[in-house]
Amino acid sequence: MRDVARYAGVGIKTVSRVINSEPNVSAATLARVTEAIAQLNYEPDIHAGSLRRRGGVTRTIGLLVGSVANPFAGSIHRAVEDRALERGFAVFTSSLDEDPSRERSAVSAFLRRRVDGVILTRASPSQAYLLPEVQRGLPMVFVDRPATGIETDAVLTDNIDGAALATRHLIDRGHRRIAFLGDRADIWTVGQRREGFLRELGVAGISTREVSIVENLEDELTAASAVRDLLRLDDPPTAIFSSQNLITIGAIRALRTLELQRRVALVGFDDLPMADLLEPGISVVSQNPSAIGDAAARQLFARLDGDDGPLRTTVIPTTFIARGSGEIPPAA
């Protein structure tokens, strides 16, 4: 900055004014400084500035997700990035892999870099360790799962309603022996989805003894093997509600292996790429990760703009997409 000032023949503060588009710089001076910046290929150091700047803002936010390799997280990330870009904010991202210790170290890495706000999908059971940041007023928006141990803004999918929607759809087509496939039971969303499933069974007067609930499925393989086991029962389910992506794929594979993909109904929670190109097409309850990211970013920036209204939980609705697999009637 000193070099630029010297080159332009002005004081260092004038360069600062130009960089920050502050008023009270004459057109001629502005031109000279701009030229000097271009000539010297100068990029101001945003962090040196934020050190002294009021509030110490860095125009940087942090995003924590399950894994950036996961398309669901990718869509959230992209929506957050789009909102951030509009305001000249940069985005740090970190993958947590459902590992509580990674959550803590990633948050710490962000705090050491003085992010202005954080959007996070939690991986640990309690966020009480973030209490000092909440009290300090660091904006935080939880996505996909609410915080535990602290009160914050949140943006969630309507898991209960989505699961109920899927369940009712199957019940309406005459199914009673429906299987629920869930992933790790300590993940908040799966509990919600099971709740929606059970609620709708109750509404229809179906006893939980008629249904099968399998939980803690870890991946495609365990899901596929669970489905094979279920369908070998004396009184096998006529429909399956799979509460997560990879589990749905496992279920599809198992049904194919048994050549039952046109006899047993299947509805998955969360959409799959090319689900409409399979035979039958896979009916799903579709989430809207892009809307989640968008709402979370808007909420975060509203807080950064000084919104100190009451905490808000935004619920993003789901959409049922019928493609064939969910419309199969119970076997005669």
Next chain:
Amino acid sequence: MRDVARYAGVGIKTVSRVINSEPNVSAATLARVTEAIAQLNYEPDIHAGSLRRRGGVTRTIGLLVGSVANPFAGSIHRAVEDRALERGFAVFTSSLDEDPSRERSAVSAFLRRRVDGVILTRASPSQAYLLPEVQRGLPMVFVDRPATGIETDAVLTDNIDGAALATRHLIDRGHRRIAFLGDRADIWTVGQRREGFLRELGVAGISTREVSIVENLEDELTAASAVRDLLRLDDPPTAIFSSQNLITIGAIRALRTLELQRRVALVGFDDLPMADLLEPGISVVSQNPSAIGDAAARQLFARLDGDDGPLRTTVIPTTFIARGSGEIPPAA
């Protein structure tokens, strides 16, 4: 830091020593300082430190990709993040959408935040504007596409060989009238893939008049319509080589519409999720984005560790995956 020093009854420099795990701190002092840090919930400001630190390292790198919502980019990102995490580096990401102006502004945003290195998929035709950074010694690794206008390290997919592999596979099954479907012709990779396609035609002695080359397909819709047009020709192609993901999906849709998915062979460049669950399964030349990200990050960190050996271009091989669609023989 001053608060921590006061709380622990030591000088500020001693706190600095503890934070940076420097030697010459007695066990008793270390314990007191550690306790003070915990009590005060202190997180050091990494940027204030880098201001004075030799070399000014921030333990931060920047990653530029097409779009973080794209699974190919997501896999690269995840691999980069994994390498970065091992070393306590944070990762900034930005999506470019093939927009040259976004490339420049995103790079500038990273430079203003003093990243220690950059990994980028270029979107603009020339990177000559980065010459000052190259000369300054800022480590940069280009992924997926080489830089133009500057010399840097790069990690690329073996596009020519991959395309040749796919083409040879079709030729070996008796096809001669093969269609090549390409996306925007100004994207470097598609040119390479066309080159591999043409090379293999030459080896087999097939005239380019026998094949159809369609380029500048923008998305699924334009690809699908191009395929429908091709198959309505008097002498339609018996096989299709699609050089990109979305275009492959468009081709699949078009073949379905025409009910030709079991009569016209199809090989795509880049793998698709659930491609094995379609009927027929989609044969592809699979890239390895995770290996690309891994190699790029390793190269970047090697440079940060002081490796000043000659510039290196790492080529990541492709794999052919036969699933059915590529093994369909020419219609009689």
Next chain:
DNA sequence: TTGAAAGCGCTAACAA
């Protein structure tokens, strides 16, 4: 083993 003082690149406050 420890700490005091200077200074990294910038902005706030204030003076000219």
Next chain:
DNA sequence: TTGTTAGCGCTTTCAA
């Protein structure tokens, strides 16, 4: 409209 000075939180240098 412009510039000067102090100081943000840390590391470097050097002295105790």
